[in-house]
Amino acid sequence: MREIDQSFSVSFRYPVVFTRGSLDPTNLVLRDALLRAGTGPHRVLAIVDAGALAATPDLPDRLSAYAAAHPDVLEPIPAPHVLPGGETCKEDLSWLPEIHEQIAARGICRHSFVFAIGGGSVVDAAGYAAALAHRGVRLVRFPTTVLAQNDAGIGVKNAVNFQNRKNFVGTFVPPFAxxxxxxxxxxLDPRDLRSGIAEAVKVALIKDEAFFDQLHTSREALGRFDPGPMEDMIVRCAELHLEHIRTSGDPFELGSARPLDFGHWAGHKLEELSGYDLRHGEAVAIGIALDSLYCAQTGLMSDVARERIFETLESIGFVLTHAALAALDIEAALDDFRVHLGGDLCICLLEGIGRGVDVGSIDLAEMQRCVDLLRSRG
Ligand SMILES: NC(=O)c1ccc[n+]([C@@H]2O[C@H](COP(=O)([O-])OP(=O)(O)OC[C@H]3O[C@@H](n4cnc5c(N)ncnc54)[C@H](O)[C@@H]3O)[C@@H](O)[C@H]2O)c1
Ligand SMILES: [Zn+2]
Known part of the structure; x- marks a missing residue:
């Protein structure tokens, strides 16, 4: 036998910048980010969320004007490719060959850029397309929803759905910026403003009691989407997600533990069962409520803490029940989650606020009682 032990590591570094007026030619955030790739001019394929474009119809003009103002960094940017907004673009991939055709026709190479401008669904889908072309074209994400700015658009994953299974097909690729x-x-419409707050409650519950206290204190203001508390919530939530990716020792999720998926085993299934009528964050809020209830019912966490979690979510405006709960097959949903993670079942629960804990089994009868309790709130 002969064996060669191959071992190397690759390090990644990318800026996540919070700003306003990013496409104002005087705003240098984008310019500085691109200059990390050396002097240009760089070639860009822009992929834009139809919902974001409808809300900001001059987006293509702004992109062109930014490129025109910085010709040393950017080549002229042609009209963006528009993807349907929301989960539709992750469900129906008929657009994927068109993107790859454009990448080929326009001579976009591994040193060029894909700009993904949109909500979590579009940045997931566009990131997937970019990761496949030439085995990876540099990606700059411009997340345009709360959830995309504090979670979906800042991390190292992309995915699309397959045969109604959430995120079944995808890759791990850090963005360029x-x-x-x-x-x-x-x-944004109120549902999309609110949806992303669920991910902040999630990450606060598993990692940071002080952040949860901040969310609890500002729950009414968050329910009104007051800009100050919203921005503080987005930045801290993003910071905690990025810190986890950077320091957990498992950025590409090779192990079975997935603490950032607290509330998600049920959340993902409820999204599917609702035919994506539930937004991701709305489903996650119900998933958080369900798992918090289970923690309190099984004595892992106090009922006082559970009550505080429900009060926070409900004051923000989340509805903690949905008709899809009636169709939730707990055992099958947990098994789908286990298979998706790989390895043994590993579910993140709470010992208290700010204290996530991994468990390897769930009492199905008790969880069913918790589902029934949530359903009775409807
Ligand atoms: N890759 C990851 O790590 C990760 C993490 C969390 C969630 N996700 C994924 O993110 C997706 C959810 O993303 P989301 O909550 O951002 O919703 P979304 O992307 O589904 O968008 C919701 C709606 O908002 C519209 N929209 C987007 N930007 C807008 C704007 N500025 N103004 C007006 N309308 C706008 C969209 O067109 C769409 O109709 C899910 O598919 C989820 O699985 C991915
Ligand atoms: Zn999520």
Missing amino acids: VVNDFDFLET
Whole structure:
């Protein structure tokens, strides 16, 4: 036998910048980010969320004007490719060959850029397309929803759905840069403003009691989407997600533990069962409520803490029940989650606020009682 032990490591570094007016030619955030790739001019394929474009119809003009103002860094940017907004673009991939055709036709290479401008669904889908072309074209994300700015658009994953299974097909690829422009949030509908707050509650519950206290204190203001508390919530939530990716020792999720997926085993299944009528964050809020209830019912966490979690979520405006709960097959949903993670079942629960804990089994009868309790709130 002969064996060669191959071992190497690759390090990644990318800026996640919070700004306003990112495409104003005087704003240098994008310019500085691109200059990390050396002097240009760089070639860009822009992929834009139809919902964000409808809300900001001059987006293509702004991209062109930015490129025209910085010709040393950017080649002229042709009209963006528009993807349907929301989960539709992750469900129906008929657009994927068109993107790859454009990448080929326009001579986009591994040193060029894909700009993904949109909500979590579009940045997931566009990131997936970019990761496949030439085995990876540099990606700059411009997340345009709360959830994309504080979670989906800042990390190292992309995915699309397959046969109604959430995120079944995807890759782990860190972006080149993330430009979080708060101006985009001004055109969001209330459901999309609220949806992303669920991820902040999630990460606070598993990692940071002080952040949960902040969310609890500002719950009414968050329910009104007051810009100050919203921006503080987005930045801290993003910071905690990034810190986890950077320091957990498992950025590409090779192990079975997935603490950032607290509330998600049920959340993902409820999204599917609702035919994506539930937004991701709305489903996650119900998933958080369900798992918090289970923690309190099994004595892992106090009922006082559970009550505080429900009060926070409900004051923000989340509805902690949904008709899809009736169709939730707990055992099958947990098994789907286990298979998706790989390895043994590993579910993140709470010992208290700010204290996530991994468990390897769930009492199905008790969890069913918790589902029934949530259903009775409807
Ligand atoms: N890759 C990851 O790590 C990760 C993490 C969390 C969530 N996700 C994924 O993110 C997705 C959810 O993303 P989301 O909550 O951002 O919703 P979304 O992307 O589904 O967008 C919701 C709606 O908002 C519209 N929209 C987007 N920007 C807008 C703007 N500025 N103004 C007006 N309308 C706008 C969209 O067109 C869409 O109709 C899910 O598919 C989820 O699985 C991925
Ligand atoms: Zn999520």
